[in-house]
Amino acid sequence: MNQPTADSRTRILDAAEALFADRGYEASSTARIAGHANVPKGLVFHYFPQKIDVLVALVDERTFVEELPDGSGAAVEAVPGDPAGTLSRLARRLPLHASPAMRRILFREADTHKSVRERLGRLNSEVFLRARRALELAHPGARGDQARLEAAAATFTAVLIYQENLAGLTGQHIDPDAVAELIARALGT
Amino acid sequence: MNQPTADSRTRILDAAEALFADRGYEASSTARIAGHANVPKGLVFHYFPQKIDVLVALVDERTFVEELPDGSGAAVEAVPGDPAGTLSRLARRLPLHASPAMRRILFREADTHKSVRERLGRLNSEVFLRARRALELAHPGARGDQARLEAAAATFTAVLIYQENLAGLTGQHIDPDAVAELIARALGT
């Protein structure tokens, strides 16, 4: 991920990614970023006119929320009759392509920086949509219970996001498979 | 909340609470806090030798996690046979006594300041314990299913904490009553 001969811009982003994840955006000075990247201070501002642009570039270029094309059921790999397994698979493949460092940044800076918040909001929607679709497909009988199905999808989304965000901080750990099974039961006949 | 004759220390904490909630700990200078509190700059350091001590004092004195005495079932107001209602009541009375401002501070500064993180961890445990106990009491039949019951309690905790922390940011809103009902169904029969 960090080529030995990476160009300066890449090295700056690499350094920022590591520092922002480690100590937060505010506490990572541009001078320190430049130092870590082994480039002169001024070069940071050549590529990123303002410090915030470094964060924006990171979120833009190094996080990707895999969005489901409308109507495609295949992508969720839903198995009719097996809602628990379907959700478990979703938990194992969160539609977020990002390094562990970028994941920390995404959650940590969300409430101070709009661009980060938006990306996080998209992740949230996408997880919710996938969970709902997975449940719809896996559970074809439950027609009348749209509201319950939505609550189940929202609950599963909360667990997944909570896991990424707070579980480490609070020491709480949840087994997504157990939650998947729980929700399957709740929607079961 | 801010008596006309509040003493200096209280006025400093009031100002810090408002500023930390509004713009974050890092972005609130001690000078600004003093200004808001209408006290001279030096006085802040008279009461709080270091800036971080202001945050620690706020968390210590202005957030309180109501902890359940061991074995007391009364406090959760569990109704045997009504797990959904029991959880709903828990959702409505999160065992966290803190102003909305302090709640924001608790979540925002959690991953940078240990003392805040600890308080948040206690809240998390307490919610989990209450949810578990509530389910145990409300659901006396489900003896054999200890693991499932724990997953249910953890799920409910995740939803409640997620609600406080991220729901506003991501635009996702969850009805805790619906989740309570869902979990009750999952544990049913």
Next chain:
Amino acid sequence: MNQPTADSRTRILDAAEALFADRGYEASSTARIAGHANVPKGLVFHYFPQKIDVLVALVDERTFVEELPDGSGAAVEAVPGDPAGTLSRLARRLPLHASPAMRRILFREADTHKSVRERLGRLNSEVFLRARRALELAHPGARGDQARLEAAAATFTAVLIYQENLAGLTGQHIDPDAVAELIARALGT
């Protein structure tokens, strides 16, 4: 003017006055001002939140345009029948109380900084009003020639201000007494 034990604020203003006059406002860095004043860099901003406030304070506190109370003829020391002498005296006592350094600053920074421009405008008006009143009093006969009298006052103002501002730069020097005599002749019978 520069006491050996002058307090810090005064020393900062002294240093700024000298530097602004010597090299201009833009070219005088706050660090250099602090160095000249022998105070730490930060102290400049303790007294003057922004660099521009140093200039504003200088203009406010160290230039003074002596304004004529309405209707007072005594102040101009006009001698009826001696317009030339009256104007000469005005030239010798420009109603501007300011050090030579402050005079340079006043003219040099006028077109970039509003507060300076306003002070300069006041000086200009005051000189014009005094010249006009002097001529009115010294020249009681010239009733019908209000327009010519105004042109004469404006001309004299231009010469005085030009003298302060550009004469040194361009190498041109004018004898105000000769101009006074010229104008007196122009208005003469």
Next chain:
Amino acid sequence: MNQPTADSRTRILDAAEALFADRGYEASSTARIAGHANVPKGLVFHYFPQKIDVLVALVDERTFVEELPDGSGAAVEAVPGDPAGTLSRLARRLPLHASPAMRRILFREADTHKSVRERLGRLNSEVFLRARRALELAHPGARGDQARLEAAAATFTAVLIYQENLAGLTGQHIDPDAVAELIARALGT
């Protein structure tokens, strides 16, 4: 003035002229000049090794002080017996060929940059010489009054230069025709 196919050097000077007039030399960065001129940053330094050379080139190439060949009376269009008219014509045709932007630059940067100051000094001398010659020619009788004539020429020069430089700033406006008439009267019998 700005041909569609103007070469890079011309475009750089055009941009610098506009920016220097608008915000001053110091406040106009070379990067901004390049941006306005739509040329790469490095090119500015290809044509002008130092930033100051841009200003020097502007003054050299875009301001011109029309200098009177010695002894030529025709150029001032002096009319013997009509000193007022002769001066009025001089006022209307200041021997300075320069755009309004260049005029601002000339006065604004005069006291910080020698080359500008010299050009301004030449303008000043030229106006003075023309005024003096005009008065000599228009007023052939006034031989004995060389001193008074010089004062009159200097006065007229001051009014003209003041007009260009400060009148706008201070709000004072002078009618050169009225001044011309005033001076003519002063030199009259």
Next chain:
DNA sequence: CATGAATGAGTGTTCATTCAT
């Protein structure tokens, strides 16, 4: 106990200038 002047390292940012391509 109260005060605000003093301190100096650090912050984000700008900029003229260089130079390899």
Next chain:
DNA sequence: CATGAATGAACACTCATTCAT
């Protein structure tokens, strides 16, 4: 000729903290 990445000193300004009074 043309280019834009690279450089590093300098800039205005912030800040937690100290301390004499």
